[in-house]
Amino acid sequence: MGALLEAFEIAVRQDDQRIDLARACLLIAQDAYPALDVERYLAEIDGLAIRLRSRLPNRGGAEEKVMALNQFLFADLGFVGNTRDYYDPRNSYLNEVLDRRTGIPITLGILYMELGRRVGLPLEGISFPGHFLVRLHLRRGTLVLDPFAGGAPQADDELRRRLERVVPEHARGGVPLAELPLEQFLEPASKRQILARVLRNLKGIYREADKPERMLEVLNRMLVVSPEASSELRDRGYLYQRLECWRPALKDLSDYLERVPDAPDLDDVRASLLDLSARCARLN
DSSP states (O other): OOHHHHHHHHHHSSOGGGOOHHHHHHHHHTTTOTTOOHHHHHHHHHHHHHHHHTTSOSSOOHHHHHHHHHIIIIIISOOEEOOSSTTOGGGGOHHHHHHHTEEOHHHHHHHHHHHHHHTTOOOEEEOOTTSOEEEEEETTEEEEEEGGGTTEEOOHHHHHHHHHHHSOGGGGTTOOGGGSOGGGGOOBOOHHHHHHHHHHHHHHHHHHTTOHHHHHHHHHHHHHHOTTOHHHHHHHHHHHHHTTOHHHHHHHHHHHHHHOTTOTTHHHHHHHHHHHHHHHHHHO
16 A cells, blocks of 8 residues: 555544545545645645635524635635536546636535635535535524535525436436425435545546546545445456456455346456466466
8 A cells, every 4th residue: 555545544444424525535636736735725725614614694694604715715815616517527636626717516615615614604514416525503494505506505496407407307206306305315324435436437537538447546535435335346357457457356256246146237247357377376
């Protein structure tokens, strides 16, 4: 395990509530930016929070703080969702989001939550299907916000329209969309789940761009965040095989079948294992 991956493991292998989400995201970015100064970017977020705190109303509740956060982050500083180049990998790296003041729903959401936490707003992430959102509990209910859209509140009708776009009817078990309980889609995401979603985004981007070395870095971090993720272990094994790293590929795919002995892709994995065993034998 390299030093960068080891530092990431230390950051995430603790109680979920104690994980420093911003730090973990910046550590992920060190794969693409090895010289990245994590402490400098954390200090930048702290500085933004200090500026935001000075703008909060002397009197007012959580809703007033949300309005001040939205004004500061999106209107004053100009952070905005990157609709023009959504799949640019820079949108998934928190340092680039801070530098370029643009990102995708999850990275803007992470920055939004981190600033909110520093000024006393207990914002929580929501792994909503197809679009990361943020929520805040209020006395009169739950406020759902979209940092990708400037922190705009999301009404139930809008949330159902989002679901209609990404959850097909057969996946709803025939339940009409209007009768589908929204609560099941608005549960808070753990910090590990948020990090896993960031990494899944990067995995998809680098797969489409055909950058196997970058994808391997992402999968290494994914298996630190979610060591039980058998499909990620299998994918890393295939990636090692493509990169002609025969022994690591053999180990990952063997471990995959040990975990999932009745895997639906059993025959394909066995065929790869036969090839890898022969190649490893020739290395001795």
